[in-house]
Amino acid sequence: MRFMIIRKADADTEAGKLPSESLLSAMMQYNEAMVNAGVMKAGEGLQPSAKGARIKFHGGKPTVTDGPFAEARELIAGFTIIEVKSRQEALDWVRRWPPEDANGELELELRQIYEAEDLGEQFTPELRAQEDRLRARIDGQSAAPDRAP
Amino acid sequence: MKFMMIIKADASSEAGVMPDEKLLLAMGRYNQSLIDAGVLLAAEGLHPSSRGARVHVADGKRTVVDGPFAETRELIAGFWMIQVKSREEAIEWARRVPFEVGGSTTAGGTGQIEVRQVFDAADFAPALEHSTEGRALLDAEQAFRDRTNT
Numbered sequence: 661m662r663f664m665i666i667r668k669a670d671a672d673t674e675a676g677k678l679p680s681e682s683l684l685s686a687m688m689q690y691n692e693a694m695v696n697a698g699v700m701k702a703g704e705g706l707q708p709s710a711k712g713a714r715i716k717f718h719g720g721k722p723t724v725t726d727g728p729f730a731e732a733r734e735l736i737a738g739f740t741i742i743e744v745k746s747r748q749e750a751l752d753w754v755r756r757w758p759p760e761d762a763n764g765e766l767e768l769e770l771r772q773i774y775e776a777e778d779l780g781e782q783f784t785p786e787l788r789a790q791e792d793r794l795r796a797r798i799d800g801q802s803a804a805p806d807r808a809p
Numbered sequence: 810m811k812f813m814m815i816i817k818a819d820a821s822s823e824a825g826v827m828p829d830e831k832l833l834l835a836m837g838r839y840n841q842s843l844i845d846a847g848v849l850l851a852a853e854g855l856h857p858s859s860r861g862a863r864v865h866v867a868d869g870k871r872t873v874v875d876g877p878f879a880e881t882r883e884l885i886a887g888f889w890m891i892q893v894k895s896r897e898e899a900i901e902w903a904r905r906v907p908f909e910v911g912g913s914t915t916a917g918g919t920g921q922i923e924v925r926q927v928f929d930a931a932d933f934a935p936a937l938e939h940s941t942e943g944r945a946l947l948d949a950e951q952a953f954r955d956r957t958n959t
Contacts (some may be wrong), residue, residue, distance in 0.1 A: 678935065679938070691957075695956070704928070706926065712926060713896075713903075713926065714922070719918045720908050722904040731883075741889065751834070755873075757866070764867070768866070771860075771861040773853050777910045778856070779833070797844050798852075
């Protein structure tokens with residue numbers, strides 16, 4: 661099963677404050693540990709919402725609002741995707757997040773990722789075959805190891 | 810430039826309502842167009858927060874709180890990762906997300922996508938390039954990214 665560990669935004673990430681050398685070093689060690697355990701599938705950091713935008717849809721019509729967005733609690737600053745055997749194993753990894761981050765004051769959110777088999781019977785064999793083809797093409801384009809056997 | 814298109818959670822995504830066939834087909838066509846344009850790197854949907862947890866870290870001490878979490882506005886329901894040439898191109902793709910289909914998880918044409926730029930290893934250079942140790946870390950970061958392709 662796959663999980664997404666979400667690093668919530670805070671005032672520093674929204675201010676575009678770059679991580680210190682010691683934090684980058686600690687994150688690197690954490691990521692290496694996850695790669696060595698064969699669980700890390702992806703991980704990215706996001707630039708402040710000031711560089712982003714929101715697209716609201718009403719009646720299917722999009723309206724664009726440029727960032728920044730004031731509510732840091734509603735924002736995410738980064739994520740890591742892991743593949744593990746249980747929710748407990750995922751939580752154990754979250755607990756090992758480097759304490760150097762945000763001087764040890766932060767919030768992480770753990771969320772389970774949908775797999776094709778979770779979608780039920782409305783995910784018809786035809787749709788499933790299409791999904792498999794799409795994922796194979798994504799892997800081919802990005803050479804991302806996410807889905808590699 | 811890499812961008813993340815975040816689909817924000819709403820009442821139905823938090824209730825675990827699954828997309829119907831019509832919406833799945835529309836999303837399939839949208840994803841196909843992203844792939845045909847050569848921009849799609851990844852796309853995932855998240856289970857409701859009721860199956861998740863939060864880990865609060867304070868003074869370096871960890872406290873686990875199980876979901877669900879009430880503030881739907883603070884939650885995300887899924888994302889696309891795309892590689893494009895500009896912020897405008899990323900926003901143009903976000904405008905094309907098929908919300909007009911309605912269906913169970915897009916609340917009948919209403920919803921929100923957040924577009925956020927993703928850090929490259931090079932973005933950390935200003936913090937690191939002043940020292941030998943920093944430059945070594947920067948190289949290690951790039952090598953790590955090359956290895957994990959993230």
